[in-house]
Amino acid sequence: MSSSTPIRYSKSDYIETDTGNKVAKSCHIKGPSNIVLGGKTIIQPGVMIRGDLRRAGGSGPAVVIAVGKYCVMGENSVIRPPCKTYKGVFSYYPMKIGDYVSIGSNSIVEAASIGNGVEIGKNCIIGPLTIIKDNARIADNSIVGPGTIIPSLGEWGGSPARPTVTLPESTPELIEAKAKAYYARFQPE
Amino acid sequence: MANSTASSSQVLVHCPCLNALSISRPPPSEPPLSTYKHHDLSSLLFCEECDAIRCDTCVSCEIACFYCPNCLFEVPSASVRGEKNRCARNCFQCPQCTHTLSVVASDPDPSTPLSSAAASAGQPPYYLSCSYCRWDSKEVGIVFEKPTGLALQLQKSEEAAPEIVEFDHVKDHLEPFLRRGQAHAPHATTSAATSAASASLSSSSFLKDMPGLGQRYGSLFGLSSRARGGEAQGARDELEKYEALFPAGGLAASAKGKEKGKDVDLDAEHVRAMREMREMEDVASLDKRWTSSWKQPLLANDLKPLRTPLQAKRSKRCPECKHILIKPEQKASSIRFKIKLVASNYLPSIELYRRPPATIGSRLSAIAAGTASGMRRTPRTAIGRSMNDAGGVEEEPLRPGRTYTFELSFTNPLYEPISVRTQVARPIAQGGVEGAPAPFAVSSPTMSFPISAYAEEWEYEDDDDGGRDGGEDDDLEGGDGSASPFKKKRGSKYGAGIVERKMNRTTVALEVAVGRDTVGPIRANMLVTFVYQSEDSAAPPSPTKSPVKGGGHKDDQKSFSFWTLLPLGTVTPRAEPRRSMAVSSSSG
Numbered sequence: 218m219s220s221s222t223p224i225r226y227s228k229s230d231y232i233e234t235d236t237g238n239k240v241a242k243s244c245h246i247k248g249p250s251n252i253v254l255g256g257k258t259i260i261q262p263g264v265m266i267r268g269d270l271r272r273a274g275g276s277g278p279a280v281v282i283a284v285g286k287y288c289v290m291g292e293n294s295v296i297r298p299p300c301k302t303y304k305g306v307f308s309y310y311p312m313k314i315g316d317y318v319s320i321g322s323n324s325i326v327e328a329a330s331i332g333n334g335v336e337i338g339k340n341c342i343i344g345p346l347t348i349i350k351d352n353a354r355i356a357d358n359s360i361v362g363p364g365t366i367i368p369s370l371g372e373w374g375g376s377p378a379r380p381t382v383t384l385p386e387s388t389p390e391l392i393e394a395k396a397k398a399y400y401a402r403f404q405p406e
Numbered sequence: 407m408a409n410s411t412a413s414s415s416q417v418l419v420h421c422p423c424l425n426a427l428s429i430s431r432p433p434p435s436e437p438p439l440s441t442y443k444h445h446d447l448s449s450l451l452f453c454e455e456c457d458a459i460r461c462d463t464c465v466s467c468e469i470a471c472f473y474c475p476n477c478l479f480e481v482p483s484a485s486v487r488g489e490k491n492r493c494a495r496n497c498f499q500c501p502q503c504t505h506t507l508s509v510v511a512s513d514p515d516p517s518t519p520l521s522s523a524a525a526s527a528g529q530p531p532y533y534l535s536c537s538y539c540r541w542d543s544k545e546v547g548i549v550f551e552k553p554t555g556l557a558l559q560l561q562k563s564e565e566a567a568p569e570i571v572e573f574d575h576v577k578d579h580l581e582p583f584l585r586r587g588q589a590h591a592p593h594a595t596t597s598a599a600t601s602a603a604s605a606s607l608s609s610s611s612f613l614k615d616m617p618g619l620g621q622r623y624g625s626l627f628g629l630s631s632r633a634r635g636g637e638a639q640g641a642r643d644e645l646e647k648y649e650a651l652f653p654a655g656g657l658a659a660s661a662k663g664k665e666k667g668k669d670v671d672l673d674a675e676h677v678r679a680m681r682e683m684r685e686m687e688d689v690a691s692l693d694k695r696w697t698s699s700w701k702q703p704l705l706a707n708d709l710k711p712l713r714t715p716l717q718a719k720r721s722k723r724c725p726e727c728k729h730i731l732i733k734p735e736q737k738a739s740s741i742r743f744k745i746k747l748v749a750s751n752y753l754p755s756i757e758l759y760r761r762p763p764a765t766i767g768s769r770l771s772a773i774a775a776g777t778a779s780g781m782r783r784t785p786r787t788a789i790g791r792s793m794n795d796a797g798g799v800e801e802e803p804l805r806p807g808r809t810y811t812f813e814l815s816f817t818n819p820l821y822e823p824i825s826v827r828t829q830v831a832r833p834i835a836q837g838g839v840e841g842a843p844a845p846f847a848v849s850s851p852t853m854s855f856p857i858s859a860y861a862e863e864w865e866y867e868d869d870d871d872g873g874r875d876g877g878e879d880d881d882l883e884g885g886d887g888s889a890s891p892f893k894k895k896r897g898s899k900y901g902a903g904i905v906e907r908k909m910n911r912t913t914v915a916l917e918v919a920v921g922r923d924t925v926g927p928i929r930a931n932m933l934v935t936f937v938y939q940s941e942d943s944a945a946p947p948s949p950t951k952s953p954v955k956g957g958g959h960k961d962d963q964k965s966f967s968f969w970t971l972l973p974l975g976t977v978t979p980r981a982e983p984r985r986s987m988a989v990s991s992s993s994g
């Protein structure tokens with residue numbers, strides 16, 4: 218199929234929010250009041266998002282996972298806030314995901330922050346407290362060790378992931394266009 | 407996303423790399439030659455001044471800034487050399503797996519309650535630990551009293567290491583010689599490059615220096631310098647004999663000997679270690695020995711933590727006119743550029759998509775036709791329908807003797823409409839055999855077709871199937887949700903061969919008849935020429951350029967041509983065991 222051909226999904230399988238987020242009904246979303254979706258984000262079947270793992274000692278609503286717009290979370294991926302023990306206190310830390318981010322199917326993400334336009338491949342493990350800067354890319358089947366910092370426009374791959382190439386200068390525009398095109402193609406039957 | 411098996415591919419764009427573009431002679435289409443000259447449009451640059459495509463292999467690069475990929479600290483270029491291209495702050499790589507090491511404290515007294523702050527803070531001594539493979543620096547005897555300024559602490563021991571001392575000694579020995587050589591080297595052809603060369607690594611000037619390299623090595627190894635010229639030349643060619651500080655091959659031995667205060671036979675020690683060895687991993691792998699350390703220890707447990715190597719952001723210049731095409735912002739984490747002339751803002755992007763076989767009938771007629779001359783167009787009715795056909799049919803390999811329909815989608819990045827003409831070059835016989843039949847034949851019913859201008863508001867339009875109820879009015883980015891300016895038209899209205907015109911995108915059809923004896927991947931060279939109005943007020947493609955001579959009117963037309971490579975697919979004959987046996991017996 219060409220890149221303008223619609224990707225059809227069954228309307229009964231997804232919930233569409235006011236801001237255009239499309240969330241598969243078969244997702245496991247814990248602590249939904251602590252999760253913010255920026256709009257036009259697609260969450261595919263089987264995804265697990267742990268908004269319930271919040272900072273220690275807090276009460277009332279809190280933003281545990283903030284996701285930007287035009288993101289795609291692939292099937293069966295797991296989005297889980299990172300945790301660590303600091304000065305004797307075990308705590309989860311909030312996770313921030315930028316715009317135009319795509320996370321491949323079956324990947325497990327425990328990053329502290331993911332910049333705009335980041336592409337994470339399939340079957341990846343993104344270790345706790347990792348920081349991924351804008352428009353970086355993680356190749357399929359990579360394991361990013363805990364606390365890794367991945368600079369912008371870097372492509373990393375392997376286990377543990379290490380830098381492979383620097384992505385071309387036009388990557389931000391390319392990723393943004395791709396993300397918008399994917400959302401436009403993703404239509405009910 | 408059950409049915410998202412997209413298999414369209416991006417058409418590759420040719421960079422002539424300073425050679426003149428030949429309209430009649432296509433560039434090589436077969437690897438390995440084709441691979442170095444054809445690129446994704448997204449990786450190409452464009453020089454407005456020369457009105458030409460530029461790629462990463464023909465631009466000259468300069469270092470814009472150095473930074474540590476881990477702490478993202480921008481390192482001033484003055485200190486990069488002194489710090490040996492590595493981070494001088496607190497960034498270290500694990501010698502076993504290259505993961506970034508973290509500084510950890512030793513476990514506190516076991517009596518400390520686990521929930522107390524002291525329990526998670528720990529106590530000195532501090533050491534480096536790998537959270538990926540569990541290596542820690544205590545294994546190689548590196549511990550710290552304080553968790554800060556580690557690089558400085560390590561650098562001291564690093565600087566005293568015999569291999570570093572020896573290397574610096576070699577550098578000091580060669581430096582005056584290299585400086586003399588540089589002063590005399592003929593650099594007339596790269597005057598612009600040399601002016602910036604003091605801090606830069608201009609790739610072209612580096613290559614020009616290469617021929618002299620052998621000469622320099624010759625004298626470095628004490629080869630006869632008299633044979634290469636008279637006494638006058640000798641003044642700058644002569645290199646004094648190098649006296650090593652440490653005995654050859656005995657670097658590690660002498661270091662180890664010093665540590666222990668006695669002479670140690672390193673070979674004997676290695677032999678002993680290898681006798682006791684149980685696992686392959688106890689030997690340091692070649693890549694670790696060669697790339698990650700000055701010292702090249704044989705045993706894995708001798709590998710030391712490494713300071714994280716710096717990375718650089720690069721500026722890129724046009725090799726012809728020396729104008730800057732890429733200039734990044736200095737900030738390490740920024741993805742912004744002060745100058746960024748990328749080809750995707752100037753040339754239409756082209757996407758190739760193979761239609762699934764339309765009908766049994768057309769398939770049979772294609773088989774019957776066989777050759778290019780007998781080729782027939784797929785019935786029109788199939789074209790409209792196949793756009794909505796999903797499924798992985800197109801993953802099937804191409805078959806010899808068949809005809810396939812491809813679609814080419816052109817997307818115009820310019821703020822003005824363009825008219826495109828395509829011309830597929832006659833394919834060269836496989837393996838370059840003279841007189842052999844062409845591996846495939848391409849026919850395109852379209853000679854020339856228009857593409858509408860790019861407009862920002864179209865990014866959010868969604869007029870794919872008129873049945874939508876306009877649920878997109880709450881557009882975040884300010885799309886006004888008004889009716890599409892472009893009503894989808896049906897079939898023949900577009901003209902022959904044009905499948906669809908939608909926004910700034912036009913799709914045309916292409917027929918490929920695969921030869922009867924063709925096997926393996928087939929690629930077609932396609933020349934793309936597009937014509938646009940060159941108006942003074944127009945932003946891209948060339949706002950800085952003065953109007954064409956003798957013209958200056960609004961109806962000035964400008965055109966640009968470039969070669970592309972269409973990866974059509976791989977031809978695999980159907981498995982027919984009996985026939986292939988017959989073939990092999992007759993040929994052998």
Ligand SMILES: [Zn+2]
Pocket residue numbers: 421422423424459460461462463464465
């Ligand atoms: Zn080039």
Ligand SMILES: [Zn+2]
Pocket residue numbers: 474475476477478479493494495496497714
């Ligand atoms: Zn650093």
Ligand SMILES: [Zn+2]
Pocket residue numbers: 500501502503504505536537538539540541
């Ligand atoms: Zn390690």
Ligand SMILES: [Zn+2]
Pocket residue numbers: 453454455456457724725726727728729
């Ligand atoms: Zn130029």
